[in-house]
Every structure is written in structure tokens, then in C-alpha cells.
Amino acid sequence: MDRTQKGVVVEELKGVFAENQVVVFAHYAGLTVAELTDLRIEAAKAGASVKVVKNRLAKLALENHDAKDAGAYLTGPTAIAYSVDPTVAPKVFADFAKKNDKLVLTGGFMGATVLNADGVKALATLPxxxxxxxxxxxxxxxxxxxxxxxxxxxxxxxxxxxxxxxxxxxx
CATH class of the missing domain: 1.20.5 (Single alpha-helices involved in coiled-coils or other helix-helix interfaces)
Structure with missing residues (x-):
């Protein structure tokens, strides 16, 4: 990926972070392509989106965001889920993590509030x-x-x- 492509990805992630109420981070190491596809399909049905991100580019996108401290959760192979409804993305990741041990919630943010894994799970239980x-x-x-x-x-x-x-x- 060259420098201009990375710039496009960073701008796209800035848009994702700005437009959505909640963004959740999770490690997906060990998930097969089929399992990741199933996760994306479940998320789309619920009204959320799932994307695999490069940590460095996601941290760059978070630099001027109110929740820039959430970058601490961007380690290892990271997937993000995001949605306008603040409970949809956490529910999708939490439900999938219950069925599959390979998806591990790490954290995320809602607006300017940084959430740890327990905060994401608590958000997932709300209606x-x-x-x-x-x-x-x-x-x-x-x-x-x-x-x-x-x-x-x-x-x-x-x-x-x-x-x-x-x-x-x-x-």
C-alpha cells in the first residue's frame, strides 16, 4: 500500500469515526475467512458494519478525534464494528464473541467516551x-x-x- 492509498484509508476511517455513534474494537486472530464473513453478514442484518483495519492507520484517524485515547486498544489483529445506533455494534460483537472464542473484545468508544471491554459488554446489554x-x-x-x-x-x-x-x- 503506497502513501496515497494510506491517506485515503485514514480519511475513510475519520469519516467512519465521525459519522457513527459507537465504534467497537476486537481481536480476530484465528478467525477463518468464512467466520469473518458470517460476522459481517450478521452485522449487516443488524444495521452495523465490520471492517478489518491496520492499527497504525486507525490511530492516525483517531488523532484529532474526541476519543483519541481509544487508540490504546488498537493492538494486534484488529477488527472494528460501527453503527449509528449505539447498541447495535456492541451487541453484534458480543453475541459473536459468545459463540466464537477467537473474537475477543478489546474496547472502543461512544462519542467522546472511551470504553474498555467491560464497557462494551455493558453497552451490548442495553435495549x-x-x-x-x-x-x-x-x-x-x-x-x-x-x-x-x-x-x-x-x-x-x-x-x-x-x-x-x-x-x-x-x-
Whole structure:
């Protein structure tokens, strides 16, 4: 790889680091090409991307980033996963690491916050943004449905009373 190609890669990584909410680093030593392809497919289905990076180029891309201290986790054969949703990339790597011992989480960053391996695993256990939005909508709808049932209840009770008087007179 010549100097201009390296410059292109560094600029591409700067864009990846700037555009995504979370970036996770992992060692992938010992993974076969098929296993790495499976990881990429799982990530794409979930809405994340996986890329194998050269550590020196990734460190250069991190130099002016708020999370430049995350470069300490760029050692050995490194793969990165990144996504706009802050829980997707950590979940993909954590789930794959549970199934395959050869993928080892090392760290990453979310915005300006540098995460160690335990921080990435903790982030992986959180619900996704879509799940949280669904819970909020459910919480907002619950009082409205209760209010509707409360306002309809007196009318229904009144109708039953009138029906009871009507059937009493008929009997």
C-alpha cells in the first residue's frame, strides 16, 4: 500500500469515526475467512458494519478525534464494528464473541467516551433505540387508554341501570 492509498484509508476511517455513534474494537486472530464473513453478514442484518483495519492507520484517524485515547486498544489483529445506533455494534460483537472464542473484545468508544471491554459488554446489554421508543410509546398510550375506559364506564353503568328498570317493569 503506497502513501496515497494510506491517506485515503485514514480519511475513510475519520469519516467512519465521525459519522457513527459507537465504534467497537476486537481481536480476530484465528478467525477463518468464512467466520469473518458470517460476522459481517450478521452485522449487516443488524444495521452495523465490520471492517478489518491496520492499527497504525486507525490511530492516525483517531488523532484529532474526541476519543483519541481509544487508540490504546488498537493492538494486534484488529477488527472494528460501527453503527449509528449505539447498541447495535456492541451487541453484534458480543453475541459473536459468545459463540466464537477467537473474537475477543478489546474496547472502543461512544462519542467522546472511551470504553474498555467491560464497557462494551455493558453497552451490548442495553435495549436498542427502537425498543426504547416502543416502550415510551407504550407508556404514553397506557394513560390514554385508561382515561378512555374510565370515561366510558359511568355511561355503561347508567345504561345497565336503565336496562334493569326496563326489564323490571316488563316482568
Amino acid at each position: 436498542s433505540l427502537d425498543e426504547l421508543r416502543g416502550k415510551i410509546v407504550g407508556l404514553l398510550q397506557a394513560p390514554a387508554s385508561k382515561l378512555a375506559s374510565i370515561t366510558q364506564a359511568p355511561a355503561a353503568q347508567l345504561a345497565r341501570v336503565f336496562n334493569a328498570y326496563a326489564t323490571k317493569d316488563a316482568a
